[in-house]
Amino acid sequence: MKTLKTQVAIIGAGPSGLLLGQLLHNAGIDTLILERQTPDYVRGRIRAGVLEQGMVELLRQAGVGQRMDAEGLVHGGFELALEGRRVHIDLRAMTGGKTVMIYGQTDVTRDLMAARQIAGAMTIYEAQNVVPHGMKTDEAFVTFEKDGETYRLDCDYIAGCDGFHGVARQSIPAESLKVFERVYPFGWLGILADTPPVHDELVYARHERGFALCSMRSATRTRYYLQVPADEQVENWSDQRFWDELKCRLPGALAESLVTGPSIEKSIAPLRSFVAEPMQYGRMFLVGDAAHIVPPTGAKGLNLAASDVSTLFNILLKVYREGRVDLLEKYSEVCLRRVWKAERFSWWMTSMLHRFDDHDAFSQRITESELAYFVDSEAGRKTIAENYVGLPYEAIE
Numbered sequence: 001m002k003t004l005k006t007q008v009a010i011i012g013a014g015p016s017g018l019l020l021g022q023l024l025h026n027a028g029i030d031t032l033i034l035e036r037q038t039p040d041y042v043r044g045r046i047r048a049g050v051l052e053q054g055m056v057e058l059l060r061q062a063g064v065g066q067r068m069d070a071e072g073l074v075h076g077g078f079e080l081a082l083e084g085r086r087v088h089i090d091l092r093a094m095t096g097g098k099t100v101m102i103y104g105q106t107d108v109t110r111d112l113m114a115a116r117q118i119a120g121a122m123t124i125y126e127a128q129n130v131v132p133h134g135m136k137t138d139e140a141f142v143t144f145e146k147d148g149e150t151y152r153l154d155c156d157y158i159a160g161c162d163g164f165h166g167v168a169r170q171s172i173p174a175e176s177l178k179v180f181e182r183v184y185p186f187g188w189l190g191i192l193a194d195t196p197p198v199h200d201e202l203v204y205a206r207h208e209r210g211f212a213l214c215s216m217r218s219a220t221r222t223r224y225y226l227q228v229p230a231d232e233q234v235e236n237w238s239d240q241r242f243w244d245e246l247k248c249r250l251p252g253a254l255a256e257s258l259v260t261g262p263s264i265e266k267s268i269a270p271l272r273s274f275v276a277e278p279m280q281y282g283r284m285f286l287v288g289d290a291a292h293i294v295p296p297t298g299a300k301g302l303n304l305a306a307s308d309v310s311t312l313f314n315i316l317l318k319v320y321r322e323g324r325v326d327l328l329e330k331y332s333e334v335c336l337r338r339v340w341k342a343e344r345f346s347w348w349m350t351s352m353l354h355r356f357d358d359h360d361a362f363s364q365r366i367t368e369s370e371l372a373y374f375v376d377s378e379a380g381r382k383t384i385a386e387n388y389v390g391l392p393y394e395a396i397e
């Protein structure tokens with residue numbers, strides 16, 4: 001067995017692992033990232049596209065904000081289309097000037113990968129059978145295989161940045177974790193197309209046939225979603241069927257101006273709320289999707305990963321610079337405060353905007369009334385806006 005050594009072993013080269021790696025590297029802390037997939041696979045994944053200001057600032061702090069600042073679209077608001085009625089949520093006015101940045105996770109990942117390569121920091125792609133060990137001891141290490149060879153990576157700490165299906169959370173004994181979960185009875189069918197956006201802001205539409213979202217990646221590329229049953233097959237959806245259904249769920253004026261075109265990508269994602277507590281097991285820390293999942297309705301998944309990264313980075317900085325090891329056990333508590341607020345908001349947006357087949361007539365009216373209350377009241381719109389732009393990052397002490 002070959003032995004390697006680093007300060008922080010990072011499992012997973014998604015946005016969490018790459019961003020943490022970049023911040024630590026810039027601070028002079030040695031990291032090694034182990035990723036199961038190939039670089040092309042990681043670069044090719046299409047995910048969310050709305051960055052909160054906190055994440056935008058963190059990317060700039062990590063030195064990877066140039067392309068985002070040049071090409072990202074700053075949005076000062078979004079639209080809710082409620083059974084045809086259009087309501088503008090003025091993020092800027094409601095939050096004292098805050099905005100969100102439209103910039104795809106695919107692009108964030110590509111920028112971070114490029115920066116890591118330039119920095120000369122090590123990432124081992126196609127690492128097989130990655131397993132963390134000794135988390136509860138002073139000798140944590142990770143074993144893995146690469147090209148038929150077995151390696152042992154000795155480290156001070158392990159960052160489990162390996163997503164919902166990763167090995168980090170699964171390596172924690174079941175009795176040491178409490179899991180909170182809700183699976184929704186529907187998914188999102190998404191398409192990517194090189195068409196101009198139907199509107200200059202994102203449109204979240206509630207309709208009796210189900211939810212729809214009009215998002216974008218740039219002035220020439222759109223990302224649209226439809227609520228579909230959880231067991232729906234993507235093969236059942238021709239581009240034509242998708243566009244017809246989207247038109248049906250949008251207010252008339254938007255439906256009429258919708259420009260359609262061939263899809264570049266089409267896929268179905270399930271919707272889930274999930275939190276594992278605590279987000280730490282000895283010397284191993286769970287970051288991002290490894291610890292929690294939100295349904296995408298509030299655009300919070302990627303942003304929560306960024307706030308976890310910020311918390312872990314700030315704690316590790318204190319550990320390595322000032323010997324403040326006492327802060328390590330605060331990681332989970334600090335993260336979970338913000339995680340649960342975003343879980344609540346994502347659950348709420350999902351509950352308000354989707355069609356639930358099992359809702360009786362009374363529940364239906366209560367939801368309509370709750371939404372009407374929120375959008376007709378300035379306090380209500382403010383609540384939506386301050387959650388959408390992102391609640392403040394929690395201090396580590």
Ligand code: APR
Pocket residue numbers: 011012013014015016017034035036037042047048105127130161162163164165166167287288289290300301302303305
């Ligand atoms: N060994 C090594 N790498 C692994 C393993 C494993 N056993 N299991 C998973 N990975 C890798 C995956 O291939 C992936 O590249 O870990 C990475 C996890 O990345 P993501 O799933 O993207 O999770 P994260 O980085 O936390 O990103 C946050 O926010 O918008 C949401 O879900 C969206 O991915 C996004 C997430």
Ligand code: PHB
Pocket residue numbers: 047048049050202213215216223296297298299300
């Ligand atoms: C996206 O652009 O993919 C997107 C935008 C907003 C959401 C979810 C997804 O709430």
